[in-house]
Structure formats: structure tokens, C-alpha cells
Amino acid sequence: MNWINYRSVKSLSYERARIAGLPETYILTLSQEEASIYRDMALAIPFNPYxxxxxxxxxxxxKEIARSFAPSSRKFIEEHLxxxxxxxxxxxxxxxxxxxITPQTGGPLPPDYKTTFVSEAMLLALGELTGAEPFNxxxxxxxxxPLIDNIVPVYKLKTQKGAGGFDNNFPFHCESAWHRKRPDYLILLGVRAAEDAQTLVFSTRMFEGTPWQTASADIRQWFRLKAPDLYVQMEKAGIPMGTADFALKPPIEHGPHGIQLHINFNGTDCIDMKAVEWLAELEDFIESKTVGTIISSGDALLLNNYLTCHTRTGYSPVFNGMDRWFLRGYFKKDLWARNEKAAGEVYDEQTFREMIALGWMSDDGTLTTSFSKFVHQPEEVKKLEDREAALATLAFQLTPIAGTRLV
Known part of the structure; x- marks a missing residue:
């Protein structure tokens, strides 16, 4: 089948000049007294998240901080999220x-880059309120x-459609919607703001009263989501993907619990031009209905990764050490739950026995901590011989290992 890359046909043309603000209905403001309590608890943590x-x-x-949140705050977050x-x-x-100063590159921080980790503690505390576990x-x-990503502008990545980039070229997306371990929730917590950088949000609630609310089910086979270019490049360099390269998912899916989104306008293939035109209409609708907010220091935006999609506007960093900086955390319910279907697809009896012999798998079919070094040290995968490398490629599809948080 000759799939059509949507982005190669539908060029980028985002105005994003008049964005409505996030409604006050969805904003929770903590009191100074609450903030003081949480700060003291965070400063008392003797551990380093990096x-x-x-x-x-x-x-x-x-997680102990989360238990100190007022019942009213917990209820507010649960109901709206x-x-x-x-x-x-x-x-x-x-x-x-x-x-x-704002780091020059994102991702992990050197363990001694910061002397306190109040923001990191609050990110994980808020994640606990979603009922999901942090991972990456x-x-x-x-x-x-790292477990917690630091997102900053990177000069040489200006046009990258993702972390590090800052052009007005970043399409709406649900986070890692194609992945078998797609996040259930995403949290963006401000460390330093850029006053010209808005985070944009679209919700399934915005479909109400429009034809999109009853989009036809026959679109299910029209689209496939694919992995980001970075992940593909790393796979070609010998670092296994750990999931399928593609997932057949419609951008809008109607289920027993309402509408869910599977959006990535920068990573979708279409079955034909009719599908391209349908998706272009959807993108234009989402762009026209979005709301936005500036994530300032002390702000955290919590997103349900099935009910919303998001992006940002372009902005102009000056690279003086005071540029935009925020933390990003992914959260997944049942993070370590065993997927019997996936396990059955990954290995047959011979593969199972070979993995046990290598010490990578236990008799009950779960990965052991002996395989952890390949998760945390990607260069170790490249040292494997052909058969072991093939087995490792399969084993990655069973991550995360119980008790660890990298997929």
C-alpha cells in the first residue's frame, strides 16, 4: 500500500495570532499557605531525582506531598482532568x-546542576494525583x-518540531500516541517563562455541537500513526524501538466512554487523498478552536493525553541564560502490568528459552534486572552479536522491567 505522508502534502501555515485564554473554570490556584507547606516538604527530601x-x-x-493536598484540590483535578x-x-x-541559568541542552540535568529540587518534587506530586506512575x-x-525531562530552546534545533525547537511550526499532537506505552497523562511545569510562548490545548469538549462529534467510524483504516524521526534514527543506529513502528488508529475514536483523540499532525500517514483532505479539515478545526496559556514559574499544566491534544506557538529566545525552561513528566496507569497479548507476539518457546539462558527473563515470562543495563546504557546493545541483538529487540517490547521506569 502506498501510504501518503500527511505533512508532505498539507504544508504548515499556522497564524496562531488570536488565541483565547484557558478558561478560568479549569484553573486551580493554591494558597500561599499551601505552597509554603509543599515547599518545606520538598526541601526536606534528601534525594536527587537525577x-x-x-x-x-x-x-x-x-508522593507524600500529594497526600497533603486538600481534598477540594484533589477533587478539582480529578473532575476536570x-x-x-x-x-x-x-x-x-x-x-x-x-x-x-537555563541549560543549553534539554533532557537530563547533571546531578549537581541544581541545589534544590522543589519543582521536580511538585511535578511528581501532581502526577500522583492522576493515579498514574511516572516514566519515560x-x-x-x-x-x-531521565525520569524528568528538562525542555529548553536549543539554538541549532530552532526548526525541530518538538523539544528544543522554537519556530511556529509545531503541529498539534497527543504525546506518543502510536506507542504501546502511550502516556495517560502529561504534566508541563514551568521553571522559567517566555512571555511570547503559549502552550495551546484542544479538548474533545470542543467537538460538542459540531459534525465532528459524530465522525463516521469508517475512517478507522484510513490512517496510521508513526514513530518520531528521532526514534527511527536511533533504531537505524542499533537502538531498538521497543514498540511497533506504526499503529492503525483513527484521529478521532468513539468509544463507550466518549471521544478519544489519537492526534499527531506531524506523524500520520493517510491511505489516500480523501483521507488527507479529511485530516486537513480536522487540523484546521482544531487550530480554530484552541485555547492557550503561558506556563509561568510555579504553574503546572496537567493534560489527559486521550481527551486533549496540544502544541505551542513559536517564540524568540535570546540565549542569555534566562530563556524558557519547563519540566515534562509522563504518567501511565498500570505501568508494569503484563500484557499477555504482547508477550505472546514477542516470543515463541525457543525465544523464551534463549532469553532465560541469557538471564534476561524469568521462568514466569517477565524481564529480569539483568536486562536493565541495555535499557539504561543504549551503547551496550550495539555490542551484542547478531542473535543476541535480535533477542534484545524483542525483549525491549516487554519493558519497563518491574520496578524501573524506562520503556
């Missing part, structure tokens, strides 16, 4: 009082993925 051997202790400590608009902006969060994809940070 040290792998201290990460789980930091996560556990941050889980069952409503799908987005909540939390304002008034405590911040790190002494900040270094191995490929982030050019294969040096």
Missing part, C-alpha cells in the same frame, strides 16, 4: 528559590533519558 540510585526514593518522597475538559492549570506552586521513553534526551 541520580539513578536515588530516583525511587525521590519518587516515593514526592479525568471526566471533563481534560486539562487543569495549577498556579501558585512553590519554586526553587535559587536557580542556575529510552530515546528521550538522545538516549540518555
Amino acid at each position: 541520580r539513578q540510585d536515588e530516583q525511587e526514593d525521590f519518587v516515593r518522597s514526592a 479525568q471526566h471533563g475538559f481534560g486539562a487543569v492549570l495549577v498556579k501558585g506552586l512553590p519554586v526553587d528559590e535559587e536557580l542556575p 521513553f529510552r530515546q528521550e534526551g538522545q538516549g540518555k533519558a
Whole structure:
């Protein structure tokens, strides 16, 4: 089948000049008293989230902060995030009082780059309120993925449609919608703001009263979502994807619990020109209905990754050490749940026995911590002989390993 790359046919043309603000209905502002309590709790955490051997202790400590949130705040977040608009902006969060300059590159931070980790603790505390576990994809940070991503402008990546880029060329998307471990929730927490950079949000609620609310089910086979270019490049360089290269998903899906989005206007193939035209109409509709907000220091935008899609406007960093900087966290329910269907597709009896012999798999069919080095050290995969490399490619489709957080 000759799939058509949507983006190669529908050129980018985003005005994004008149964006309505995120409605006050979806904004939760913490009191100074609450913020003070959370700041003290965060500063009391003796662990560093950027040290792998201290990460789980930091996560556990941050979850204690979540338990201190007022019942009214927890209810507000749950109602709007889980069952409503799908987005909540939390304002008034405590911040790190002494900040270094904005990093020149994103992804992981050196463990000693910051002296306090108040923002990181608040990100994970808010994640706990979603009922999901924090995790990340191995490929982030050019294969040096931290649990928490630091997103900053990078001069040489100006036109990149994603982290590091800052041109007005970033299409709407749901985060990693093609991946078998797609995030259920995404949190963006401001460290430093750029006053000309808006984060844009579209919700399924905006379909109400329009023909899109009853989009035909016959579009299911019209589209396929694909992996980002970075992930494909890393796979070609010997770092396995860990999931299928493509997923057949319609941009809008009607289910028993309402409409869900599977949007990535920069990573969708269409079956024919009719599908291209349909998707172009949808993109134009989303662009016309979006709302936006500037994520300032002490703000956190929580997004339901099935009820919303998002992007940002272009902006103009000056690279003086004070540029835009925010934290990004992914959260997944049942992160370590065993997928029997996936397991059955990954290995037959011979493969199973070979993985056990290598020490990568236990008798019950789960990956062991012996395989962890290939997850955390991508260069180790390249050292494997052909058969072992093929087995590792299969094993990655069973990650994350129980108790770890990289997929």
C-alpha cells in the first residue's frame, strides 16, 4: 500500500495570532499557605531525582506531598482532568528559590546542576494525583533519558518540531500516541517563562455541537500513526524501538466512554487523498478552536493525553541564560502490568528459552534486572552479536522491567 505522508502534502501555515485564554473554570490556584507547606516538604527530601540510585526514593518522597493536598484540590483535578475538559492549570506552586541559568541542552540535568529540587518534587506530586506512575521513553534526551525531562530552546534545533525547537511550526499532537506505552497523562511545569510562548490545548469538549462529534467510524483504516524521526534514527543506529513502528488508529475514536483523540499532525500517514483532505479539515478545526496559556514559574499544566491534544506557538529566545525552561513528566496507569497479548507476539518457546539462558527473563515470562543495563546504557546493545541483538529487540517490547521506569 502506498501510504501518503500527511505533512508532505498539507504544508504548515499556522497564524496562531488570536488565541483565547484557558478558561478560568479549569484553573486551580493554591494558597500561599499551601505552597509554603509543599515547599518545606520538598526541601526536606534528601534525594536527587537525577541520580539513578536515588530516583525511587525521590519518587516515593514526592508522593507524600500529594497526600497533603486538600481534598477540594484533589477533587478539582480529578473532575476536570479525568471526566471533563481534560486539562487543569495549577498556579501558585512553590519554586526553587535559587536557580542556575537555563541549560543549553534539554533532557537530563547533571546531578549537581541544581541545589534544590522543589519543582521536580511538585511535578511528581501532581502526577500522583492522576493515579498514574511516572516514566519515560529510552530515546528521550538522545538516549540518555531521565525520569524528568528538562525542555529548553536549543539554538541549532530552532526548526525541530518538538523539544528544543522554537519556530511556529509545531503541529498539534497527543504525546506518543502510536506507542504501546502511550502516556495517560502529561504534566508541563514551568521553571522559567517566555512571555511570547503559549502552550495551546484542544479538548474533545470542543467537538460538542459540531459534525465532528459524530465522525463516521469508517475512517478507522484510513490512517496510521508513526514513530518520531528521532526514534527511527536511533533504531537505524542499533537502538531498538521497543514498540511497533506504526499503529492503525483513527484521529478521532468513539468509544463507550466518549471521544478519544489519537492526534499527531506531524506523524500520520493517510491511505489516500480523501483521507488527507479529511485530516486537513480536522487540523484546521482544531487550530480554530484552541485555547492557550503561558506556563509561568510555579504553574503546572496537567493534560489527559486521550481527551486533549496540544502544541505551542513559536517564540524568540535570546540565549542569555534566562530563556524558557519547563519540566515534562509522563504518567501511565498500570505501568508494569503484563500484557499477555504482547508477550505472546514477542516470543515463541525457543525465544523464551534463549532469553532465560541469557538471564534476561524469568521462568514466569517477565524481564529480569539483568536486562536493565541495555535499557539504561543504549551503547551496550550495539555490542551484542547478531542473535543476541535480535533477542534484545524483542525483549525491549516487554519493558519497563518491574520496578524501573524506562520503556
